Amino acid sequence: MKKIKIDITMLSPIEEIKNRLNIVDVIGSYIKLKKTGANFRALCPFHSEKNASFFVSPTRQIWHCFGCAKGGDVFKFIMEIEGVEFGDALRILAQRTGVELKPQSKELKTERNHFYEILELATKFFQTQLEKSQSGKETKEYLLKRGISEKSIGGWRLGYSPSAWSPLTDFLSSQGFKREEIEKAGLAIKTEKNTFYDRFRGRIIFPVFDLNSQVVGFGGRVFKSDSEAKYVNTPNTLLYDKSKVLYGLNEAKVEIRKKDCCILVEGYTDVILSHQAGVKNVVSTSGTALTPYQLSLLKRYSQNLILSFDMDLGGDFATKRGIDLAQIEGFNIKVTILPKEKDPADIISQNQKEWEKIIEKAKPIVDFYFETTFSNHNPKILEGKKEISKILLPVLKRIPNQIEKSYWVSELAKRLEVKEKDVEEELQKMKLEAPIQEVQGSAPAPKTRKELLEERCLSLVFKNQKNIDLIKENQIQYFSPKVREILSAVKEKKNFESLPSEILEFYNILCLKAEVEEIKEDEILPEIDFCLNEIKSIDTKNQLDQISKEIKKAENEKDLKRVDDLTKKFDQIAKNLSS
Numbered sequence: 001m002k003k004i005k006i007d008i009t010m011l012s013p014i015e016e017i018k019n020r021l022n023i024v025d026v027i028g029s030y031i032k033l034k035k036t037g038a039n040f041r042a043l044c045p046f047h048s049e050k051n052a053s054f055f056v057s058p059t060r061q062i063w064h065c066f067g068c069a070k071g072g073d074v075f076k077f078i079m080e081i082e083g084v085e086f087g088d089a090l091r092i093l094a095q096r097t098g099v100e101l102k103p104q105s106k107e108l109k110t111e112r113n114h115f116y117e118i119l120e121l122a123t124k125f126f127q128t129q130l131e132k133s134q135s136g137k138e139t140k141e142y143l144l145k146r147g148i149s150e151k152s153i154g155g156w157r158l159g160y161s162p163s164a165w166s167p168l169t170d171f172l173s174s175q176g177f178k179r180e181e182i183e184k185a186g187l188a189i190k191t192e193k194n195t196f197y198d199r200f201r202g203r204i205i206f207p208v209f210d211l212n213s214q215v216v217g218f219g220g221r222v223f224k225s226d227s228e229a230k231y232v233n234t235p236n237t238l239l240y241d242k243s244k245v246l247y248g249l250n251e252a253k254v255e256i257r258k259k260d261c262c263i264l265v266e267g268y269t270d271v272i273l274s275h276q277a278g279v280k281n282v283v284s285t286s287g288t289a290l291t292p293y294q295l296s297l298l299k300r301y302s303q304n305l306i307l308s309f310d311m312d313l314g315g316d317f318a319t320k321r322g323i324d325l326a327q328i329e330g331f332n333i334k335v336t337i338l339p340k341e342k343d344p345a346d347i348i349s350q351n352q353k354e355w356e357k358i359i360e361k362a363k364p365i366v367d368f369y370f371e372t373t374f375s376n377h378n379p380k381i382l383e384g385k386k387e388i389s390k391i392l393l394p395v396l397k398r399i400p401n402q403i404e405k406s407y408w409v410s411e412l413a414k415r416l417e418v419k420e421k422d423v424e425e426e427l428q429k430m431k432l433e434a435p436i437q438e439v440q441g442s443a444p445a446p447k448t449r450k451e452l453l454e455e456r457c458l459s460l461v462f463k464n465q466k467n468i469d470l471i472k473e474n475q476i477q478y479f480s481p482k483v484r485e486i487l488s489a490v491k492e493k494k495n496f497e498s499l500p501s502e503i504l505e506f507y508n509i510l511c512l513k514a515e516v517e518e519i520k521e522d523e524i525l526p527e528i529d530f531c532l533n534e535i536k537s538i539d540t541k542n543q544l545d546q547i548s549k550e551i552k553k554a555e556n557e558k559d560l561k562r563v564d565d566l567t568k569k570f571d572q573i574a575k576n577l578s579s
Helices: 013-020 023-028 074-082 086-097 111-132 134-145 150-155 167-174 179-184 249-259 268-276 292-299 317-328 344-350 352-360 365-376 382-397 402-416 420-429 449-461 465-470 481-491 501-516 521-556 560-578
Strands: 004-007 034-036 039-042 054-057 062-065 099-102 159-161 188-190 196-198 203-209 215-222 231-233 262-265 282-284 304-307 332-335
Touching: 013 074, 013 086, 013 099, 023 039, 023 054, 023 062, 023 074, 039 501, 054 501, 062 501, 074 086, 086 099, 086 111, 111 134, 111 159, 111 167, 111 179, 111 203, 111 215, 134 150, 134 159, 134 203, 150 268, 167 179, 167 196, 179 188, 179 196, 249 268, 249 282, 262 268, 268 282, 268 344, 292 317, 317 332, 332 365, 344 352, 365 382, 365 402, 382 402, 382 420, 402 420, 449 465, 449 481, 449 501, 449 521, 465 481, 465 521, 481 501, 521 560
Parallel strands: 004 099, 262 282, 262 304, 304 332
Antiparallel strands: 034 039, 039 054, 054 062, 159 203, 188 196, 203 215, 215 231
């Protein structure tokens, strides 16, 4: 895309970016959207839900979730989904549209932005070392022998870190970055003597990307040494959190949505070689167990997972815990059966077609657990029955679908040669950990009944603009100020763009709600009448409550005239309530 230079002192980059972007395309690159009439619908990525309450309006270029109440424009979505400030969201979308922010103000140049610059420069340094240094050329030969092509080496931006103490730190310092900043970005380590040395030395470098393909961290695999840890990773920084990153998701997300399935592997080379072989819906947990955040991230794209890593039931507890969480969240999980002592990278480098066959033959997780458990324990003896039930009962407990759960309870009872009711009783005794928490934020403050009625009334009115006449002038007084402003604007046919931004946003949400809500035509008028009567009643009672407090205060102050005036006012409003 050709870049267009825009002087932000003359033209707003915000409006330029909005003009170039379609909010549906942007949000659709993060979550799976389904067309519903004129709008698009999805499961909300910001809170756990089973029924889709997240809507995107291409007409209004807004999004809103009627479950958690989050919403806004395309910038607000990027801020929420990426967990960034406005300046970073502006930069992300500017890169996407080809709009160049020049010059960049201090307000837009955030600390995160600064770190991105450091990591981008470090990535280029590592790439240059791989191509031009003697040790780098040897490393590249090793990668090529592993089956990684020249194209993949360049596409995944693989590099090499020299084995000397501080070449990267020295280089970045020469480019104007402070050593303390380099350390904070996760690239250097500070000694007790306040000197700095490179975190990555003598290693193959795998840059780790965010969903916008920006480098946020690195994984370094040891090369030509057995005395050091095999992998060194960037520590948690402002940009990088290992528990929240899935390696390759930036490249795989479109294919995951297209195939409605995500294949999870363990290593960087597993991902690269699988993509190179044409199986591109593959990401890596990079050596960590599945975390709640990663599962919530994956749920945006698909609820079908194929696990292709060590699934030894006697192995890592954390790995099993991640799978348990995925089960609780309702993921459909399958497991590949790999040849002994081989990982996906080994299989792909020897025979790409074999990898495709292994994926096709992946077993459902419960089938896998049953098959593995019964092959390792004798169901004919009491001790074997106890061990089998100890492993399999928690698996069955986590199955969300009751019909599927009943089937496996029956199957377990049959294979153990025990009564089904005994298996069910043991299942009832079991307690499981809490399900996954929401990705971001907390539940909004509950709305008052009046607020809910106002929103309901206006969303029904906006289903047909002629319905606005159903709200009479003397009824507008009972609504809240922001609703009164909207009603006046509609009745007077004002230009809504001239309204305050918060009022305009609220109006757009109400219109979106009107578009997506399903209600029979003959139910609309009675519902509007009901809402109007209830709103009047609530507002009047609130007024009476307030006057009662004022009467009590006047009585305490012995202001008899004020008590008399307030009492008359109270009686008049009470009379209106009953009329």
